Amino acid sequence: MSRAAKLTLAGTSIGAFAVVALVHYQQNSEKAAMHAGVVRDIEQQRVKKERQADFEMQKALEEEYRKVQQVHDGEGGPEKARGKG
Numbered sequence: 001m002s003r004a005a006k007l008t009l010a011g012t013s014i015g016a017f018a019v020v021a022l023v024h025y026q027q028n029s030e031k032a033a034m035h036a037g038v039v040r041d042i043e044q045q046r047v048k049k050e051r052q053a054d055f056e057m058q059k060a061l062e063e064e065y066r067k068v069q070q071v072h073d074g075e076g077g078p079e080k081a082r083g084k085g
Contacts (some may be wrong), residue, residue: 001009
């Protein structure tokens with residue numbers, strides 16, 4: 001084989017290896033990004049469920065307090081809020 005042929009073969013081999021390595025790297029990067037998105041979605045769902053549970057607990061506490069405590073709208077005394085004022 002001539003020297004030019006050897007250099008051409010070496011150059012194309014190195015180029016092909018570089019392309020394969022680059023594609024492999026890009027696939028791994030995309031896979032990691034997709035996995036991070038899934039993890040982020042799961043975390044958002046967990047936070048949403050936690051906030052919903054907190055909201056429902058606060059709502060239940062409010063209902064319980066309303067049973068025990070006299071509540072008025074702040075425009076006067078409790079009598080005015082009940083229509084006696």
